[in-house]
Amino acid sequence: EDKVVQSPLSLVVHEGDTVTLNCSYEVTNFRSLLWYKQEKKAPTFLFMLTSSGIEKKSGRLSSILDKKELFSILNITATQTGDSAVYLCAVEAFAGGFKTIFGAGTRLFVKA
Amino acid sequence: GAVVSQHPSRVICKSGTSVKIECRSLDFQATTMFWYRQFPKQSLMLMATSNEGSKATYEQGVEKDKFLINHASLTLSTLTVTSAHPEDSSFYICSARRDTSYEQYFGPGTRLTVT
Numbered sequence: 001e002d003k004v005v006q007s008p009l010s011l012v013v014h015e016g017d018t019v020t021l022n023c024s025y026e027v028t029n030f031r032s033l034l035w036y037k038q039e040k041k042a043p044t045f046l047f048m049l050t051s052s053g054i055e056k057k058s059g060r061l062s063s064i065l066d067k068k069e070l071f072s073i074l075n076i077t078a079t080q081t082g083d084s085a086v087y088l089c090a091v092e093a094f095a096g097g098f099k100t101i102f103g104a105g106t107r108l109f110v111k112a
Numbered sequence: 113g114a115v116v117s118q119h120p121s122r123v124i125c126k127s128g129t130s131v132k133i134e135c136r137s138l139d140f141q142a143t144t145m146f147w148y149r150q151f152p153k154q155s156l157m158l159m160a161t162s163n164e165g166s167k168a169t170y171e172q173g174v175e176k177d178k179f180l181i182n183h184a185s186l187t188l189s190t191l192t193v194t195s196a197h198p199e200d201s202s203f204y205i206c207s208a209r210r211d212t213s214y215e216q217y218f219g220p221g222t223r224l225t226v227t
Contacts, residue, residue, distance in 0.1 A: 099158060
């Protein structure tokens, strides 16, 4: 059965801290791994990763994929209170058509 | 950018009635649209995948006669919750993708409350 597992499930840090969120997966016919940030409404896209070892960066956020070990990490440096959100990892796989499997999410709370 | 809209953003209906939710891609043509459901403090659960002009593919456990999906054009998909019950109350989110080389863009979601 295809699955995506995120850890930790929740995390509380202070402003300025650096956090690492983990996502491991087991799917057949992997296509891509995506990270989303969800605040009060629908998720907003952060990164799409398809190749191993290539870091993607956007400001204080970065992410990398390891297709051999089947995991990805999302790093946030110098965290701010506005980073408080649920971070979702999703894997796209091909199973008679493309489907997306979401992890349970990591709930991050950044204290001022 | 790629913008996806949903309408309505919030709906309250009585048990036994039907509710239609629209999902539109505003500035691109979406070959594929996805419908998700999200319960409080849980992750997104894929309900169905729809390609324009063909029947939707439903995930296991999702009743296709209860959740009717129509993808009539490259910019519009609708989800109709038929004979809604209180347990159908949830946050319904659609996403759209231009083609298989692009990521999914999410709509803002529709909060359905069935009384």
